[in-house]
Ligand SMILES: Nc1ncnc2c1ncn2[C@@H]1O[C@H](COP(=O)(O)OP(=O)(O)OP(=O)(O)O)[C@@H](O)[C@H]1O
Ligand SMILES: Nc1ncnc2c1ncn2[C@@H]1O[C@H](COP(=O)(O)OP(=O)(O)OP(=O)(O)O)[C@@H](O)[C@H]1O
Ligand SMILES: [Mg+2]
């Protein structure tokens with residue numbers, strides 16, 4: 242069965258896209274068929290994989306009901322990894338669909354045939370830094386939510402906001418099956434006391450939801466997007482890449498029924 | 500006369516809030532009367548100054564036309580610096596005002612009496628990481644736009660998006676007087692080649708728009724929000740604080756008519 246996992250956190254710059262790209266690549270390396278959907282008008286997941294943000298190639302027209310979503314699936318050149326790219330038009334879709342009925346179910350409906358096809362084991366949704374209509378659509382369509390969070394004060398402060406939103410979405414019937422896949426600590430710098438304090442604080446509140454794997458702060462992770470390839474391809478021996486390989490293993494082990 | 504300066508960049512985590520808080524504090528230190536308006540539902544500028552995000556205390560009710568904005572002005576305890584705090588409700592204001600006429604002028608209209616009072620020399624608008632309706636309102640209300648950008652690839656890629664938006668806003672009449680105050684390079688780490696390449700690239704395209712002052716990556720800047728005080732107060736001798744003092748001087752020197 243296909244699992245849909247949203248990668249979201251309204252706090253900006255916490256490593257959502259870096260996690261989505263590198264986790265997707267590592268899961269594909271481990272034999273999973275993965276689809277990455279770039280829902281951010283900035284299109285960082287698209288350019289981070291070396292693909293263009295062409296007009297009409299994103300989920301935009303499908304969200305407006307004018308096209309099937311599977312028409313936008315691109316090959317990334319990475320075995321087992323496909324992408325639905327973003328385009329700048331996506332920034333306008335929120336206002337356009339806000340005026341219609343059941344606007345929160347748009348993504349669920351256009352994803353349904355892709356999920357039903359069974360072509361993919363995992364569909365990852367890379368979200369923009371907000372809790373607006375696009376992200377709400379992603380949370381409505383997802384089975385689980387992966388929350389990347391950097392080890393800094395503002396990110397810690399924002400965590401309760403998205404966790405509370407998940408509770409509301411489950412309780413008000415928008416998506417009763419939604420649960421938290423896990424919390425991934427990113428840009429961890431073991432030399433700073435603040436990073437250790439934030440990790441301790443998140444583990445204290447969220448316990449087993451926090452992945453054991455900590456993603457270290459790593460310059461190589463910031464260099465890879467400039468070459469349009471995942472960090473795990475750019476330098477598969479750097480600390481950041483090794484951490485994402487480990488995260489993918491931990492992610493798959495969690496999938497197995499208890 | 501009162502100047503309104505929006506601090507915006509749709510790329511997340513580039514240092515908008517850190518720049519808004521520390522620049523505002525340094526400008527106040529130099530004798531300016533400053534008002535900081537937190538337009539981000541996350542409310543990082545509010546908590547970064549040690550204030551609470553209370554229901555009803557933000558610009559939210561004023562944007563809905565139910566209250567005057569000046570009723571929300573708080574004292575920060577810092578001489579010369581006042582704040583209009585954020586609240587989580589702000590996340591809902593976009594959908595609520597999207598259905599009404601002239602929804603892009605809401606903030607301009609509620610700010611007008613505050614601007615006309617002449618009580619403040621500078622009003623800074625801290626924006627969420629998006630190009631949605633709240634940010635559009637900020638760009639419609641602003642005289643100038645300050646764009647913080649971190650010295651990394653994705654931030655560089657997103658710069659043209661907001662610069663093109665400014666051009667559109669000027670040309671389509673939403674705000675013909677809007678111009679770019681400047682581009683502030685943040686989280687600069689002189690040891691990495693990528694940071695130097697990004698600075699060179701931005702200077703090549705935007706020339707004098709780029710502030711001379713580079714804000715270095717500095718752990719002290721990440722620690723200060725946990726104590727609810729600006730970094731320039733928390734440790735006024737750290738490299739980050741000294742850079743913001745310099746930025747404030749450069750900002751004021753640019754204000755003087757040529
Ligand atoms: N572990 C890491 N170590 C160092 N830098 C990192 C790491 N992870 C991500 N980065 C860098 O930090 C910046 C923010 O990461 P990224 O863009 O993935 O975050 P995001 O949450 O997707 O941002 P947005 O909120 O804009 O969508 C990028 O420049 C990225 O290259
Ligand atoms: N010069 C700097 N050196 C090191 N860390 C910094 C620096 N400036 C900001 N930070 C840290 O980086 C993170 C992002 O900064 P900040 O929250 O100010 O960005 P933002 O653009 O306002 O984010 P958002 O897009 O979520 O509004 C914060 O944890 C902050 O403490
Ligand atoms: Mg992203």
Ligand SMILES: [Mg+2]
Pocket residue numbers: 515516517539543626627
């Ligand atoms: Mg901010």
